Amino acid sequence: MTEPLLRVENLDVAYGRSQALFGVSLEVMPGSMMAVLGANGAGKSTLARAISGLVPASSGTVCFDGQPINGLPAYKIRRLGLTYIPEGRGIFPGLTVNENLRMAVGQEPRGERTAAIERAIDMFPVLGERRSQRAGSLSGGEQQMLALARALAVPPRLIIADEMSLGLAPIVAEAVFQSLDEARRSGITILLIEQFVNRALALADHCAILTRGEVGWTGPAADAQDEVLERYLGAADSSVGEETTS
Numbered sequence: 001m002t003e004p005l006l007r008v009e010n011l012d013v014a015y016g017r018s019q020a021l022f023g024v025s026l027e028v029m030p031g032s033m034m035a036v037l038g039a040n041g042a043g044k045s046t047l048a049r050a051i052s053g054l055v056p057a058s059s060g061t062v063c064f065d066g067q068p069i070n071g072l073p074a075y076k077i078r079r080l081g082l083t084y085i086p087e088g089r090g091i092f093p094g095l096t097v098n099e100n101l102r103m104a105v106g107q108e109p110r111g112e113r114t115a116a117i118e119r120a121i122d123m124f125p126v127l128g129e130r131r132s133q134r135a136g137s138l139s140g141g142e143q144q145m146l147a148l149a150r151a152l153a154v155p156p157r158l159i160i161a162d163e164m165s166l167g168l169a170p171i172v173a174e175a176v177f178q179s180l181d182e183a184r185r186s187g188i189t190i191l192l193i194e195q196f197v198n199r200a201l202a203l204a205d206h207c208a209i210l211t212r213g214e215v216g217w218t219g220p221a222a223d224a225q226d227e228v229l230e231r232y233l234g235a236a237d238s239s240v241g242e243e244t245t246s
C-alpha cells in the first residue's frame with residue numbers, strides 16, 4: 001500500500017502560553033491535493049509553519065516520506081523537497097524578478113541554474129516580460145506567479161500554499177488555482193490552505209477542516225457538503241472569498 005508523503009500526528013503548537021494547535025493529525029498521499037479550511041485564527045498558518053519547521057511543535061510528530069522532520073531547521077526541510085509558500089507571498093520585493101528566481105535556484109549546481117530559471121519563466125510567461133522589474137512593483141497576481149515560479153523552479157515534492165488567492169481578483173485567483181492544479185498533475189503533492197472554500201473543494205481530493213486548533217472534520221473533498229461546511233465553518237463562512245473582488 002502507498003504510504004502518505006506527509007503524516008502529521010498529534011501535533012500541539014503553542015505561542016508562549018497560548019496554544020494554537022491541539023493534537024492535529026492528518027495524512028497527505030503522494031500526488032494528491034488536500035485542502036485545509038478553517039475560520040480566521042483556526043490555526044491553518046500555524047499548521048503550515050509547524051510542518052515547515054518555522055515554529056516548533058511542543059509535542060507530536062511530522063513525517064515527510066517516512067522520515068521524522070520535526071526539529072529540523074526550515075532550510076533542511078526545504079531541501080528535502082517540502083516548499084512552503086507563506087501567506088504574503090514570500091518573495092523579496094526589493095529584488096528584481098530575475099534576482100528572486102536566482103535566489104530560488106541557489107542550491108542547484110551552477111551549470112543547472114539558468115535552465116531552472118528558464119523553465120520557471122516558461123511556466124509563467126508574464127514574468128519573462130518583467131525580468132528586470134522589482135518584484136514589489138508587480139501586481140498582486142504577478143507576485144503570486146513569481147512565488148509559484150520560485151517554488152517550482154526546482155520542482156519540490158510537496159508545496160504548502162497558504163492563502164495564495166488572498167486579495168486577488170477572482171480571475172487572477174483562478175489563474176493561480178490553475179497553476180497549482182497543473183503542478184499537482186505534474187506529480188507534486190499539494191496542501192492548499194484556502195479561503196475560497198468551494199474552489200478549494202473542487203480542486204482538492206481530500207479536505208481537513210480546522211476549528212479552534214483542532215481537526216473538526218476530515219474526509220474526501222466531495223463529501224464536504226453544505227451541512228459539513230455549515231457545521232464546521234459556520235453558514236456565513238462556507239462562501240467566504242467567493243465574492244472577493246479586490
Ligand code: ATP
Nearest residue numbers: 015018019020038039040041042043044045046047
Ligand atoms: P487566518 O486565516 O486569519 O490566517 P489561521 O487559521 O491561519 O488564520 P493562525 O494564523 O495559525 O490561524 O493562528 C492561530 C492562532 O494562533 C490564533 O489565535 C492566532 O492569534 C495565534 N497566533 C498566530 N501567530 C501567532 C504569533 N506569532 N504569536 C502569538 N500568537 C499567534
